[in-house]
Amino acid sequence: MNSPALTVVLCVHNPHAGRLQRVLDALAGQTLPASEWTLLLVDNASQPPLQSRGIPLPPGAHIIDAPELGLTAARLAGIRSAESNILVLIDDDTVAAPDYLEVALRLMRAHPEIGAAGGRIAGEFEVAPASWMRGFLDVLALRDFGDRPIRALAPNHIGPWEPCGAGMVVRRQVALAYAQMVGTDARRRLDRVGTRLSSCGDTDLARTASDLDFYLAYEPGLHLTHLIPAGRLRLPYLLRITYCIQRDGWMLLRMRGAPSALGGWRLWAHRLLAPVRSFRPDPRQWALRLAGAWGQLQGRALELGEPR
Numbered sequence: 027m028n029s030p031a032l033t034v035v036l037c038v039h040n041p042h043a044g045r046l047q048r049v050l051d052a053l054a055g056q057t058l059p060a061s062e063w064t065l066l067l068v069d070n071a072s073q074p075p076l077q078s079r080g081i082p083l084p085p086g087a088h089i090i091d092a093p094e095l096g097l098t099a100a101r102l103a104g105i106r107s108a109e110s111n112i113l114v115l116i117d118d119d120t121v122a123a124p125d126y127l128e129v130a131l132r133l134m135r136a137h138p139e140i141g142a143a144g145g146r147i148a149g150e151f152e153v154a155p156a157s158w159m160r161g162f163l164d165v166l167a168l169r170d171f172g173d174r175p176i177r178a179l180a181p182n183h184i185g186p187w188e189p190c191g192a193g194m195v196v197r198r199q200v201a202l203a204y205a206q207m208v209g210t211d212a213r214r215r216l217d218r219v220g221t222r223l224s225s226c227g228d229t230d231l232a233r234t235a236s237d238l239d240f241y242l243a244y245e246p247g248l249h250l251t252h253l254i255p256a257g258r259l260r261l262p263y264l265l266r267i268t269y270c271i272q273r274d275g276w277m278l279l280r281m282r283g284a285p286s287a288l289g290g291w292r293l294w295a296h297r298l299l300a301p302v303r304s305f306r307p308d309p310r311q312w313a314l315r316l317a318g319a320w321g322q323l324q325g326r327a328l329e330l331g332e333p334r
Contacts, residue, residue, distance in 0.1 A: 039097075052124070120253070144243075153256045156259070166252065179239070194231070195245075197240070203238060204234040226277070266317075273328075
């Protein structure tokens with residue numbers, strides 16, 4: 027029996043039942059024929075386990091266990107279990123448009139030069155964001171870079187549109203190369219582990235496509251909705267995620283060989299100047315800018331592999 031053309035890898039850790047059900051309902055309603063795709067629901071140390079919760083799954087779906095806590099560990103379990111040539115990463119709070127899988131498969135079949143792709147991600151907010159948050163909500167993986175596709179090959183030509191983990195479409199060849207490269211080193215800590223907001227493991231995965239001379243792509247026909255609870259719009263959460271994205275983004279650059287380390291008097295000079303450079307009249311915006319600047323400095327100063 028032939029393997030499906032596409033596999034959805036959906037990683038969950040103690041998921042919110044209502045949001046997960048919406049994600050699963052959206053997958054069950056995909057326009058891509060069920061014979062062309064399958065779903066791997068990766069249970070990352072949930073308590074109680076998903077198997078005991080009686081969650082209704084789309085036909086042909088499978089639950090696999092990933093007992094090592096962490097989003098990277100869960101994704102690796104899904105990648106290694108998938109048999110399809112095209113993988114789609116869906117989070118437990120991202121609702122795919124009805125044609126998401128169809129558009130993804132068509133894109134990757136028509137463009138064999140693309141190794142990883144992402145698209146538009148809109149937010150559905152439990153409470154409306156305050157006006158002072160405008161310009162800072164990209165840390166919640168919200169993105170829309172217009173109606174024209176974007177392609178880039180070399181890492182230095184990649185912009186803010188590069189694929190993120192939510193909805194990433196990636197070739198199995200790229201995903202397996204990433205799984206082999208990550209191994210047991212510090213890169214395994216570059217994404218969520220329990221309540222920690224570590225970030226940028228998905229960036230590492232996407233840029234593995236460039237390592238293999240594939241293009242990265244922004245495809246405007248890929249539409250996803252991110253379900254955002256009220257807690258993620260509170261200032262403490264935004265401060266933490268802003269700090270972690272900047273810190274881990276710079277850590278990843280250094281792991282990938284960028285000469286961005288910072289220490290000695292230069293580090294202290296940057297730390298002293300950070301509050302001035304980050305200044306905004308609104309104290310909340312100032313705090314967010316400062317959190318990002320401080321995260322960048324930490325990412326450039328920490329020893330690679332040092333616990334964070």
